[in-house]
Amino acid sequence: MRKTSLGLLGTLALLLGLATPSLAFEPVNVVHTEKVQAGPYDLTVGFSTWPVKAMQSLDFTFAPEDGIAGKSGVLSMSWNGELVDDGPLARHPRKRDVWGLDIQALPEPGTWTFTFAIDGPAGPATGELKNLQVMEQPGPPMGLSWAISTIPLFGLIALIVIAWRRTRNTVRT
Amino acid sequence: MDITAVAATSSTRAVPRGLVPASVVLGGTLLSLIGLTWDIQWHTDVGPDTFFTMPHLFLYAGSAISGLASLLVVLLTTADTKRAKAVDPVVGGRAVNVFGRAFAAPVGYLVSGTGAALFLVYGLWDQWWHGLYGFDAVIDSPPHIGLLLSISITMVGAVMIFAVARDQRWGVRGVAASAGTLLAFSMVTVLGLRALPGGPVNTVSAGSGFFSVMILFMGAYVLNRRGGALAVGVVVAVLQAVFWWFSPWATEVYANATGLPLRDYADGIPALPNMIPMSLLLVAVAVELLRNLPAWIPGAVGGVIITALAPVQRVLVQGSNFPNAERYLATVVAGAVLGALAGMLGRRFGQMLRHLAPAKEDRHA
Numbered sequence: 001m002r003k004t005s006l007g008l009l010g011t012l013a014l015l016l017g018l019a020t021p022s023l024a025f026e027p028v029n030v031v032h033t034e035k036v037q038a039g040p041y042d043l044t045v046g047f048s049t050w051p052v053k054a055m056q057s058l059d060f061t062f063a064p065e066d067g068i069a070g071k072s073g074v075l076s077m078s079w080n081g082e083l084v085d086d087g088p089l090a091r092h093p094r095k096r097d098v099w100g101l102d103i104q105a106l107p108e109p110g111t112w113t114f115t116f117a118i119d120g121p122a123g124p125a126t127g128e129l130k131n132l133q134v135m136e137q138p139g140p141p142m143g144l145s146w147a148i149s150t151i152p153l154f155g156l157i158a159l160i161v162i163a164w165r166r167t168r169n170t171v172r173t
Numbered sequence: 174m175d176i177t178a179v180a181a182t183s184s185t186r187a188v189p190r191g192l193v194p195a196s197v198v199l200g201g202t203l204l205s206l207i208g209l210t211w212d213i214q215w216h217t218d219v220g221p222d223t224f225f226t227m228p229h230l231f232l233y234a235g236s237a238i239s240g241l242a243s244l245l246v247v248l249l250t251t252a253d254t255k256r257a258k259a260v261d262p263v264v265g266g267r268a269v270n271v272f273g274r275a276f277a278a279p280v281g282y283l284v285s286g287t288g289a290a291l292f293l294v295y296g297l298w299d300q301w302w303h304g305l306y307g308f309d310a311v312i313d314s315p316p317h318i319g320l321l322l323s324i325s326i327t328m329v330g331a332v333m334i335f336a337v338a339r340d341q342r343w344g345v346r347g348v349a350a351s352a353g354t355l356l357a358f359s360m361v362t363v364l365g366l367r368a369l370p371g372g373p374v375n376t377v378s379a380g381s382g383f384f385s386v387m388i389l390f391m392g393a394y395v396l397n398r399r400g401g402a403l404a405v406g407v408v409v410a411v412l413q414a415v416f417w418w419f420s421p422w423a424t425e426v427y428a429n430a431t432g433l434p435l436r437d438y439a440d441g442i443p444a445l446p447n448m449i450p451m452s453l454l455l456v457a458v459a460v461e462l463l464r465n466l467p468a469w470i471p472g473a474v475g476g477v478i479i480t481a482l483a484p485v486q487r488v489l490v491q492g493s494n495f496p497n498a499e500r501y502l503a504t505v506v507a508g509a510v511l512g513a514l515a516g517m518l519g520r521r522f523g524q525m526l527r528h529l530a531p532a533k534e535d536r537h538a
Binding site: 025026049055056057058087088090091093094096102103104105138139142145146148149150151152153155156159160163164167170 | 220222284287291295307316319
């Protein structure tokens with residue numbers, strides 16, 4: 001009994017020991033920055049990978065020089081001049097002292113613009129990160145990725161076709 | 174593979190034969206659904222991801238449990254066949270030969286087990302994808318849709334397993350439960366339709382209408398009794414209600430336990446439950462009332478109800494804008510056409526599932 005308990009405890013400890021490093025959430029690692037001037041506010045835009053590629057997700061950080069306390073704002077993202085997404089500037093979940101976007105991808109290659117509308121002690125102001133060049137997506141063409149990923153669907157359809165044919169003469173209509 | 178009906182043998186036992194493995198497979202699919210609703214809510218309200226988050230473990234455990242139960246049934250059936258023992262087709266349907274005569278697999282468990290095996294393969298594809306594209310939390314990436322389709326195949330297998338035993342009370346309940354689980358789960362898989370060009374049609378709403386109506390009809394025609402569609406609709410409504418409470422609650426508890434904050438501006442709206450049409454009960458009632466009409470008519474009515482009310486649900490729950498008239502009407506028309514098709518297909522699938530069964534045909538008809 002004692003041996004069993006020790007064995008179970010040992011297994012549990014081993015499992016937890018192995019699992020712990022995998023449970024650790026990755027820190028935000030900024031490898032490239034760009035400066036944006038929004039009126040009186042100096043904003044540093046950080047990227048966790050550079051250059052940015054379409055569909056490849058990364059952490060974005062948006063850090064006003066004197067911190068985010070007492071400030072709020074809205075981020076608008078445009079692609080080739082067309083608004084794609086907008087929303088309030090929120091703290092980065094893994095770097096709470098700055099605003100950011102966690103593990104987010106820009107879906108299309110081309111020229112992106114990030115517009116920051118910031119309100120703070122020095123009043124409202126707007127600034128833009130223009131000409132953010134996003135490169136072509138890495139990896140296989142999407143058509144191929146979708147073809148691979150929908151094999152179970154086509155397998156299911158094949159099963160249905162077989163069952164349909166075999167029951168054709170017996171199913172009452 | 175021959176999946177036509179075989180002669181019936183039916184017996185009454187204290188512990189009905191086939192109930193235990195069927196329940197384990199169904200339990201596995203429910204774990205998958207719980208993991209999915211929790212995981213989507215986690216990414217919406219909290220964010221950070223690793224391979225070993227608790228919602229992920231539920232997803233892995235769901236497929237593992239269903240897969241291992243299916244494998245065990247296949248191995249036991251194979252052993253019985255090799256010893257020339259009679260195989261009771263009430264356990265998952267008639268056994269079919271796999272890899273020549275290496276295995277004898279009851280067809281329901283063959284399908285559920287294949288789904289679980291595919292889940293493993295698509296897990297590797299997903300790992301490779303994340304290595305290339307990063308650990309984005311995009312639910313409708315190609316590998317994620319592959320994973321969702323794999324789990325759906327296990328859920329289809331579960332419906333088949335219970336359909337075989339539909340002349341017993343546990344079989345009837347199991348069909349309603351497994352079809353309801355498949356329906357709720359499919360409301361996430363249809364997000365993959367965003368990749369299709371739909372013109373003015375909201376492809377996700379139209380797809381939700383199609384799959385809801387089809388699975389509802391399938392369940393109704395397997396059971397082939399008054400109240401069959403309603404039973405599936407009630408199961409979905411119960412799942413929706415429970416997850417409405419569970420998803421944000423579990424997410425907050427888990428965030429607190431791991432010391433992670435909720436996102437700024439997290440609205441706490443239950444994400445997966447809100448993908449399920451609340452109008453489904455209405456559709457189920459319509460199907461019951463119109464059951465004497467050709468299937469395409471209640472099917473079209475169901476498709477219209479779901480696509481017409483989907484934007485109303487989004488407005489009421491999320492405060493979204495109502496779509497413009499062209500998009501709304503185009504989607505409702507698509508819902509009518511797809512609903513009619515889904516009604517006919519679902520009816521036929523239900524009848525096909527009845528042919529898997531060794532049960533006494535039409536006992537409840």
